[in-house]
Amino acid sequence: MPDSDNTVSTSSNAASGRLAVPPVACPGDSLAQVATPSLVLDLDAFDANVMRMASAAAARGVAVRPHAKAHKCVTIARAQMAAGAVGICCQKLTEAIPFVNAGIGSIHISNEFVGEARVALAVAMASRVSLSVCVDDVRQVAPLGKAAQRAGVRIAVLPEVDVGQGRCGVDSTDAVGELIDAIDHYEGLRFGGLQAYHGSAQHVDGWDARRDTARLAADRAAAYVRFLAARGIACPVVTGGGTGTAEFDIESGVYTEIQPGSYVFLDGHYGSLEWRDDWRFRHGLFLASTVMSTARAGLIVCDAGLKSVATDSGLPRFWSSQQAGQPYYRTASDEHGVLELASPDEDGAPWLGEPILLVPGHCDPTVNLYDRYVAVRHGRVEALWPIEARGLSQ
Amino acid sequence: MPDSDNTVSTSSNAASGRLAVPPVACPGDSLAQVATPSLVLDLDAFDANVMRMASAAAARGVAVRPHAKAHKCVTIARAQMAAGAVGICCQKLTEAIPFVNAGIGSIHISNEFVGEARVALAVAMASRVSLSVCVDDVRQVAPLGKAAQRAGVRIAVLPEVDVGQGRCGVDSTDAVGELIDAIDHYEGLRFGGLQAYHGSAQHVDGWDARRDTARLAADRAAAYVRFLAARGIACPVVTGGGTGTAEFDIESGVYTEIQPGSYVFLDGHYGSLEWRDDWRFRHGLFLASTVMSTARAGLIVCDAGLKSVATDSGLPRFWSSQQAGQPYYRTASDEHGVLELASPDEDGAPWLGEPILLVPGHCDPTVNLYDRYVAVRHGRVEALWPIEARGLSQ
CATH class of the missing domain: 2.40.37.20 (D-serine dehydratase-like domain)
Known part of the structure; x- marks a missing residue:
């Protein structure tokens, strides 16, 4: 909306002029x-939240890749990067565009996508930033691989594994193996690790129950990592976790990276959960x-x-x-x-x-x-x- | 968002350029x-919906003032005006700005507002279009009256009466009388009629029950009109009604004007209601x-x-x-x-x-x-x- 002109004229002389949104x-x-x-x-609360997550993860050697779907704001992403974030997550390709243009250098699309237009956009992004994306079907891999190869870019591709959410993500080692084989088929792609996010775990009310759900997710992710190790495949990244489970994920020894979003704000729902120590x-x-x-x-x-x-x-x-x-x-x-x-x-x-x-x-x-x-x-x-x-x- | 540049560059030569949103x-x-x-x-459905409401109301001599809060779109407002609408409703003052700038000549703010900035905006609008607003407290009247007088504009003010919603609007004849006295006190204001909208009546599922609720609202509005007539005050407009009750409101003999919004779209909720004849x-x-x-x-x-x-x-x-x-x-x-x-x-x-x-x-x-x-x-x-x-x- 036009809001660069901040004046609202109240004089009748200006009655023919356009009204600006104040x-x-x-x-x-x-x-x-x-x-x-x-x-x-509230900037004091925001600053404290950003630092709290950054320092807790750093103390355990786990990377923070905050989710920009929560805030959609370049200024906030920059504050997170300044506090040590390794990059950001976006949930959709167009969501990432302002962050690419703002020079955020590492962006992970933590979601599947299909279609020529999105593939073209991903490749355009990969020529500007370090880009990783998720897949849970070999049919998502081939178009991306061909386009990346044509453009001379390389995209990190993370198979998404279902660790309890029951939404996206494959749920067998065979399927993960097939996806990695498909990724390896293209010079423009490389296996980037595993996406292992359990959305509903974030919102479990009781602290004990949330810890148990998070542990189960981490155990499932760990089983995939062991499967890959047995095949001689190193898994450079296991990424997932959010505001609700971050305290467990950084202790898991499985997640190398967490993707919290809401922690910068703490909304009413998260505020209603049971928290311990200084994790509220x-x-x-x-x-x-x-x-x-x-x-x-x-x-x-x-x-x-x-x-x-x-x-x-x-x-x-x-x-x-x-x-x-x-x-x-x-x-x-x-x-x-x-x-x-x-x-x-x-x-x-x-x-x-x-x-x-x-x-x-x-x-x-x-x-x-x-x-x-x-x-x-x-x-x-x-x-x-x-x-x-x-x-x-x- | 910047979307005037519609190209997404996929060439690595352009890697330093900004990515545009496709x-x-x-x-x-x-x-x-x-x-x-x-x-x-779907333009065929849209066209048919606009004409259906316009012709049904015209057949009973009732004005249509569609609610722009449903569509927020100048092109749609123009289509409604072309079909005979007398103007539009907006729910907030800033919502009305694009319609003022687009030359929609008659705008009714079907809601209360308070504060200097909003009063200034209303007065600025009144210098450009025929503006009416709602009040349900004498404290909303004085600031508007003074500002309108200073600016040399005249604003039609409609007391809102509660006809069953239990949200905004006064619920006694005394209170309506006080509001009209307050309005009459200012040269910059004039009594514009009554706002008598029953929001929840729109969403009553059964056709019979919806008709009964609408009739009760109309009866309540009629009682206020009679009260004013007994005091020698003509009520130029009784405005209210929406998509769910329009068929009853235009038959009521009370409403001079209806404010339907959703009819241009028919959303899932409205689609789930019971309808008769060709009112679906x-x-x-x-x-x-x-x-x-x-x-x-x-x-x-x-x-x-x-x-x-x-x-x-x-x-x-x-x-x-x-x-x-x-x-x-x-x-x-x-x-x-x-x-x-x-x-x-x-x-x-x-x-x-x-x-x-x-x-x-x-x-x-x-x-x-x-x-x-x-x-x-x-x-x-x-x-x-x-x-x-x-x-x-x-």
């Missing part, structure tokens, strides 16, 4: 001045919203609904330092959020116009609704960080 | 050539997706997940002319959709790379994920229609 915030603004709904990033990351991502109607006793209505927050992993939560007596976000419609007050008789009138903060249930699809983060430190806007890969799902 | 489609492409996931609009609109909005993994027996995995479709009103549905034996969309993760095949033993391998169409459960927040419609007629891409108001929720 900026959501300017550096130096207070939180209360931010246009709502907006996506707010800090809530860093918020929705700034405004109460715009208080006509009903016991309710307040804010301006953040389904177009401002993803609800697949639960409704957003009112953010407050106080635990009790706070409004409860009950219903989302397209552009309204209805919050219940502590008592059904309470008069909501004092809330009209009040700015509030909400914690989104699920960060990834929420971030994908916005064009920028309002980066805030100590209640003041420090910068606007563009979400360059917003909407790039092809 | 276009999702070009006019003349077949449906199978469209990059996925994409939002596809045609499915016009689809997600083009591709099967990118078939590693599990009984399952296929497509590339359309939570970032490509809103799931608040149900998961997307596989679209096929056949009723039985089709894949069933079972689980959405960020960038994956898992579909079950008819039998858990069925080999999904033949599906790899196949293009599929899905019907989204809820059109409004799904549209808000995309930058353009791929407008298709008879299986060929006719045009790309920008979604100018995508993301404009402030």
Whole structure:
């Protein structure tokens, strides 16, 4: 959207001019001045989260390759690289384009893809960055191999093995062997290791149960590594793991690399899980919203609904330092959020116009609704960080 | 995102150049050539839906003011205006900006708003178009009245009355009277009628129950009109109603204007309701997706997940002319959709790379994920229609 011209003319002389979309915030603004709904990033929490993951993995000699699908933002990727990340993951090829253009030198597409256009894009990327991709079918290998060879590039290809998710990935050593044979057939490809991600393991609530699920995933990955070793094939990388299982994955002795994404934000769902020691990351991502109607006793209505927050992993939560007596976000419609007050008789009138903060249930699809983060430190806007890969799902 | 440069260079000579995001489609492409996931609009269905609503309302002398929050697209608004719409609704002020700039002459903000920045934007709009807005608190009236007076513009203000939704809107004649008194206090404002929208009535499944709910809403609105008449106040407009209740609202004798949005698309949720006669609109909005993994027996995995479709009103549905034996969309993760095949033993391998169409459960927040419609007629891409108001929720 055109937002480079930040003025909204209110003079009737300018009535024939185009109206510009006002900026959501300017550096130096207070939180209360931010246009709502907006996506707010608490920089102190963000910095602490980035460092926490980086130092924990470094202490065990495990590489961090953060997942950019969570943040879709070049500024965040650069902060992760500065903290020692070996590169980033992207989930789709177009999602990677802004990061390629920004000079992030190592990108792993942690997902399968098919079709000529995507193969052409992958090859174009491989001429610019160190690119790795995933496969779980020999029919994905041949077109990529031919195109890479024609273009004179080399792409690292990682067979995806199913370690418990039951979604993508092969689930037999025979199938992994076939994929490696197919990869070896092309000069433009090389076997890059194994993709062994267990998505649903990330979201297991109890700490013990999550540890056990993560261990099972690591055991399954280890079995594939042993199979390859028995065939004389070194497995340079075993990559997987996310925010929920990182603490187990880095201790596993199996994963050489982890792919956490949400840890930079800690969304409402992850915040609801059981954590131990200092593995609970800090809530860093918020929705700034405004109460715009208080006509009903016991309710307040804010301006953040389904177009401002993803609800697949639960409704957003009112953010407050106080635990009790706070409004409860009950219903989302397209552009309204209805919050219940502590008592059904309470008069909501004092809330009209009040700015509030909400914690989104699920960060990834929420971030994908916005064009920028309002980066805030100590209640003041420090910068606007563009979400360059917003909407790039092809 | 920069997509004006449509080339993806695959030559290594150009390795230092920026990678452009490939276009999702070009006019003349077949449906199978469209990059996925994409939002596809079937123009025959769209045209029929626009005409159906326009002619039904015209036959009863009721104005149509379609809700642009459903489509967020100037091209669609123009098609609705060409079919006789008196103007459009928007749900947020920034959402209206592209329509103001495109010359849509009459815009109703069917929602409350607060704050200086929004008041300034409303006044700037009122110098360009015929603007009406909603209020449900006298504290929303004064700032608008003062700003309008200073700028020498006049804004029509419609008190919102709660006709059953229990969200925004006042629910007493006294409160309506107070709002009108407040409006009359400012030269820059005029009483524009009543906003009487019942959102949840739209989604009542059974036809009889939906009719009864709509009648109750109309009865409530009528009581306010009678109250005003008894005070000698003419109510120029009673506006409300949507896709689900339009057939009842235009027969009510109460509504002078309806605000339907989803009818141009008919999403999966609306498609699941009971309809009578020819009031079932045609499915016009689809997600083009591709099967990118078939590693599990009984399952296929497509590339359309939570970032490509809103799931608040149900998961997307596989679209096929056949009723039985089709894949069933079972689980959405960020960038994956898992579909079950008819039998858990069925080999999904033949599906790899196949293009599929899905019907989204809820059109409004799904549209808000995309930058353009791929407008298709008879299986060929006719045009790309920008979604100018995508993301404009402030």
